Amino acid sequence: MVKFTKLTTLLAGAAFALSGTVALAADYTLTISSWAPPTHGINAKMWPKFVEMVEEATDGQVTAELKLGIAPPPAQMDLIMDGAADASIIFHGYQPGRFVTTKLIELPGYEGSAEAASVAYWRAYDSFLRAADEHRGVKVIALHTHGPAQLHSNASVTSLDDISGMKVRIPGGVGGDVGSALGATGIQVPAPKVYETLASKAADGVVMPLESRKGFKLTEVAQNVYEMPGGLYRGSFAFIMNEDSFADLPEDLQKKLDDQVFGEPLSREIGKIWDEIDAEGRAATEAADGNAINEASSDDQARFATIAEEVRTKVLAEISEAGVDADAAYDQIKSDLSGN
Template sequence: MLSACGVAACLALPSGATAQELGLAHWVPGTHPLQTLGMEPWAASIAEASQGRITITIFPAQQLGAAADHYDMARDGIADIGFINPGYQPGRFPIIAAAELPFLFANAKGGAAALTEWYDAYAEQEMGDVYFCMALLHDPGTFHGKQPIVVPEDVRGKNVRPANATQARFVNLLGGASIQVSAPEMREVLSKGAADITQAPWESLYIFGADTLVTHHLDAPIYGSINAFVMNKALVEGMSPEDRAVIDDHCTPEWAERMSAGWADVEAAGRDKIAADPAHTLHRPNEEQMELWHQAAAPLTEEWKQAMAGTGLDADEVLNGLIAALQAHDSYAGDQ
């Protein structure tokens, strides 16, 4: 448990001011770069901007509940702020699931700003029972297995721990079986033989203790796993105008990029670490092999459009808006 007082040296409150201590729940380790390089500076900035009226205590590693429950925890006030992966609840958030489609993100930094900017227009419709703060993503992830993975056929017949619901469907299209558990559980399913392959960004293999279990890696950016910070809506709406302004100022595309930046750099560096380890083998697909991956992923877009039918939105317009936002932030993989 880490209080923003410990990060920001707890500013003295002005006379007559009241303090709020908010609980931020997440499900990665407390040593994760998302906390040390993202959440802690964010919490310190909020404490400073509010002159100590708002402090944040961080509860890492599923202390307050399972990874998949963090949205409902924020909605219900179990946590004031929840770090969520919408893809851990298949079918519940079809709009933001557009960003789970493969081969969209060239990088996480501009990508997080673009994602937040794009989704802000839809958040009230899809996540209206919470206050949507910002969306995040990690450096693009890939497949890591116990045997070589070069082409889509290499996934056929394998048990795979996917990153989210869309990637689970991708695994099924490839002829694999999805073992859908959260990132903190990937080591367990790999070590017990329940999974042969996992999806993850590179450094996460070390963070979650899977680096000794998967030694073959598809050296290609396949997907971005989408995350977000959401807050209890009644809490935010009940804040004073001054405190609400502080929160609004810290829930922006610019803060999404800052929150993702350190995490992205650490994950990207994990690739170099793995490449330098003789126990690991990176398999980089050539142009023809990469085209096979793109062809295999193509049905996912049509399936996503069908899932959008109940939203009342034009799916093409939604997806094109995401691509345009990524292009504006130099983070669309199709332009690379």
């Protein structure tokens, strides 16, 4: 699938070329499929960082170009397996039942930044989760999580009790487990559809990280944020690559990418970017007329801690059934996040 571009010039602006410098001598150009809006941090910052790291590691021999709208979010895994593109980002919760061990990083109660959590996630994957082989058919090149997910709604929510009975867009994975525990009626809609879902009143709210205030323009259709310290959950993502596309690269370039880019280095950089865009989302909310952030009361925080523990017990049991030492993997993540 990799396009061989020996000493050719990439057409300026074609297919949202991401390279910081036009790759006059790139030998290999990867095609990236992405589903987020063009200005979202995934496309505006994460994929450019990926390209920057790839070009730097390979001395410009490998670059990439971004294409949007090839397939909807849930179809990205199969799209990469089929070779319709070389690399993509997937959100594991969009395919219920296909991924179980990835729910480990989504559990509520973790402390720390998205950067720290993404690094801890990759290490747990390397030590424990990889053995479950849930990404068979593609090469996992990074794993990351977004920042703490909060409830965004048009009507003001100031208590956990207010959530019961609400129609809330909640992704699959642990987000769905938490929504059910809170008594919400879950509606599964891919992230690019949340604006129109809220604008049409098909949902009363959505649970997403703060970056969505800006990335998906929630300041316009969900003016209130109910914020639980630490978040209601964290989402699980993977950057994936077609196995044949990677194998088509010369062995020396494969080694450079594996050693310098893929795995923990890329996971760290993507997590760091998510911290940046979460901060931008908070700032956009604070600057928007009529928007408010309501922090959960101490009583609600205590109540949610009990709910979170019940969800953790359930999810760790599911992961154990997948053949992974869930308790050991969970303990490693907690240890990495605490700096031990």
